[in-house]
């Protein structure tokens with residue numbers, strides 16, 4: 001896996017790429033955000049459905065995907081939705097960050113609570129400094145897994161399988177489970193992405209019957225090996241010195257950024 005940063009020109013290098021006939025197409029040409037996009041962002045309907053809003057805005061800003069999609073004749077037109085649904089979620093995250101880097105200041109203010117002293121803190125983050133883990137183009141778009149316990153189907157115990165990278169379409173399907181918590185959401189992810197060596201897939205009841213040890217193993221593989229922008233950053237608390245891990249929330253990224261207030265600036269000195 002290669003590590004790189006997002007540049008501030010109009011070419012986005014995707015961490016995985018659009019997979020067509022065994023080749024990854026890694027370059028996407030985008031436009032800066034315009035008033036059309038701001039209208040979409042402030043539309044109350046889109047604010048309630050961040051995933052849908054992201055899809056609509058990317059369909060507008062994407063101008064060309066060399067080798068996949070010709071340059072649009074009109075920059076304000078939307079590309080077909082299926083391009084976003086088929087894209088890997090890691091690539092969608094990178095495109096969203098890239099929209100901000102080319103359109104406005106690349107710094108964002110993150111709000112977080114210190115894990116140790118619970119102080120309310122803010123930190124400025126330069127999006128161009130986030131590490132992006134690029135997928136090796138020689139490798140297929142999944143990771144192999146070997147479950148510690150295994151799953152039994154028709155008297156056969158299966159341990160080997162693969163975990164397919166999450167796409168925009170899958171993310172859309174599972175977003176309705178987000179309010180049911182991390183483990184439930186992960187179960188929903190596994191029904192879409194987990195496949196055993198004989199091609200067997202699972203329903204929610206079957207992934208719920210998996211042993212916690214197997215489920216935790218799959219979760220750790222996904223967290224540690226799936227390419228994309230590393231959205232978890234470590235920040236040292238200016239009040240007590242403890243490190244907190246703060247996640248950049250790409251799903252809600254299009255909501256207006258709040259500036260650092262004078263008061264909190266004073267406090268963190």
Ligand SMILES: [Zn+2]
Nearest residue numbers: 114117237240
């Ligand atoms: Zn603290």
